[in-house]
Amino acid sequence: MKAIWAAAALAVMSLGLSGCASTLPDPGAAAPVAAAPVGSPVARHGALSIAGNRVVDASGQPVTLRGMSLFWSQWAPQYYTAQTVDWLAQDWKVTVVRAAIAAEGNDSALFHMERELAKASVVIEAAVANGIYVVVDWHAHRNHPEHAEYFLSEIARRYGHLPNLIYEPFNEPLREGVDWSRDVKPYHERMIAAIRAHDPDNLIIVGSPSWSQDVDIAAADPLAGENIGYTLHYYAATHKDGLRAKGDAALAAGLALMVTEFGIVEATGNGPIDRESSDAWWDWAEANGVSWMAWSIGDRDETSAALVPGAPVAGWREEHLTEGGRILRDRIRTANIADGY
Template identity: 55%
Template sequence: MRRWWLLLIALLLAPVAWGLPAAAPAGSPVAAHGRLAVKGNRVVDAQGKPYAVHGMSLFWSQWQPRYYDPATIAWLVRDWRVTAVRAAIGGQQGGYDTQPEAETKRAEAVIDAAIAHGIYVVVDWHAHQPRPDDAVRFFSHIATKYRGVPNLIYETYNEPLPEHGWATVLKPYHAKVIGAIRAIDPGAFVVAGTRSWSQDVDEAAADPLPFANVAYTLHFYAATHKGELRSKAETAMQRGIALFVTEYGTTAANGDAPIDATETRTWWEWCAKHGISYLNWSVANKDEASAILKPATQGLSGWSEAELTESGRLVRTHLRALR
C-alpha cells in the first residue's frame, strides 16, 4: 500500500519536477486564451480566435528599474485592468551589456508577476543597435527557464534605426535570435522589430521572415504619426502579416508634449478594427509627457489620480473601459 501512495505523490509532483508551467489563475486572460499565435494576418488565441491584449510598457530597465516590481504589476492588473505588461530590458547603454545578471533578474521579476496574475508579458530586447549575440544569450536563458509558459511574448528587437536595412541587417538578426528561441521553445510567440523605429512594416511584409507564429512590430506616437502610418500598416496587413503595437505614445515621437488625445483615440479605434494589440509607453515618473506618473510620485503602486500625468489619466480611463 505504501508503494501506491508514493507513486501517487510522485505523479502529483511530476509537473513541478519537470518544470511544466503551472495553470493560470481562474478567470485570468491567460486562463481564458492560452498561448498566442499567428493565423494569417491576425494574432489569435489557443482556440484560433482573434485576440488582442492591451496594457502598459515599463520604461528602459536600466533607467527606471524601481517599477520592475511585483507590486507595480499587481496594481496595473487590479486598478488599470491590463491584460499585458512589457518588460523593456535595456540591451545596451549600461543595460544588459554591462550588467547582465541585474537585467535578467528584472525581467524575471516582471515575468513571474505576470504569471502569478495570469496576464501576458512582452519580454522586450530594448535596443537600437543590432547586437544579436547578447540578445541570443538573454533570450536563451529566458526561453529555457520559461519554456512552454503561455504568458510569454518574445520581442526580439525594439526599434531598429533607419540605416538598418531589412534584408541586409534585420532579417539575419531576427533569424539568429528567433532561431535560438525556437530551438528551446518551438511554440514561442515572437514579435519582430521593423526598420525606422518599427514603422517600416510594409518592407517586412514584402519580404517576411521564414518562421511561423511571428508578428511584426508597429510603433506610433499619436502627435507625430497619423494616417500615413496607418495606411502603411494596412498595406502590410493586406500582404499577409500580423502586426503588434508593443509600444505607443499619446505624445510626440520624442516622448514629450504635446499630447494628442483625439489622434490617440483614432489609433485605438483603428487597432480595435484590425484586432491589433497595444501597450502604452510608459510606466515611469520621468519628467516627460509620455510617462504616466508625475515626477513627484514615489509609490510603486496605489497611485491616486492626482499622481498621474495627463497621459496617465487618459490611458488609465481607456484601459479600465475595455474590461
C-alpha cells in the first residue's frame, strides 16, 4: 500500500490532461511480433485467459505466475532497463515482471507522459525478449481518468497484439470517500473500453477500494467482460487472516485473483520482515493458483526494497541484496524451477 507515498503525493496530484506536459507523444508504430524463446514461460503457455476463477494458458491449463514489481518509476528509474529485466528472468527465474508506472506527483506520467511511456516500453520489450509476462501498472492512488485512458490506450495500441501483456489500470484506489460501484467500477469500465478498442483479449487486472483489498465488495457487483481479473494487495506484517478471508470470498463468488503487489513487511513498506505471515500468504496463493509479484525492485532504504542503496542495475551478488531480497529471490527461484522454468 505504501501509504506514506500516497500522503506525499496528495499535495501535488494532477486532475486532468491540462496538467500534463505541453504536448503528448505522437503515436508510435505497433511493436513487431517476436517468437518467445524456446522453453520460456510465454513459449510454454502462450496467451493467458480467465476460466472461472482461474488464470489459464492457451491450452486451458491453470497458470501461477511468480515475479517482482519494480519500484515507482519516477523514483527508481535506473531499474527500468533491459539489463534489470534480463537478470530477473535469467537469475531470479521470474515468470512475470511488473512495471509500476508512476501516476502520482509532479515527476510522474501526469506531467511526463512520453518519458513514462518510454519506460514502460523498455520493460515490455525486455519481457518479450525473455519470454516472460509483464504487468503494466498505472501506479496511482487517485482517479486520473484522462491520463490513464491515454496511457493504457497507447500501451494497448503498441503492444496489445503480444501474448505477454497484462494491464493493471488502477494500482490502489484509496479507502476514504471511495465506493466500488459509484467510483471505481465506472472508472474501470472506461479503461476496459479504451484497452479493448486495441486489444480484445489480454488480461486486465483491476483494483478495488481500500488499496485493492475490497475484492469481496467488487465480487458483489462485478465488471462485465472477458478476461477481467482482480488484484489483491497485501503486506504480510499488517494483513493476515482477515484479508485472506476477503480473498476467499471473492474466489468463492467466481472472481479470478492476482496478487500484483505484496510485501513481506508492514504496509508502510518498512518495519520487520514477518516470515510466518509471509509463508501463510504464499501457501494461500499457491493453494488457490493465485499469481504473485513482490514489492519491490528498488534500492530505497526500507525493508521492502530488494536491493541495498546504490545497487547496480543487474548482476546482483549477495551483498547487493537486502535480507528481503534474498528471501524473495530464493522463494521465486525455488517455486519456478520446481515448475520446470
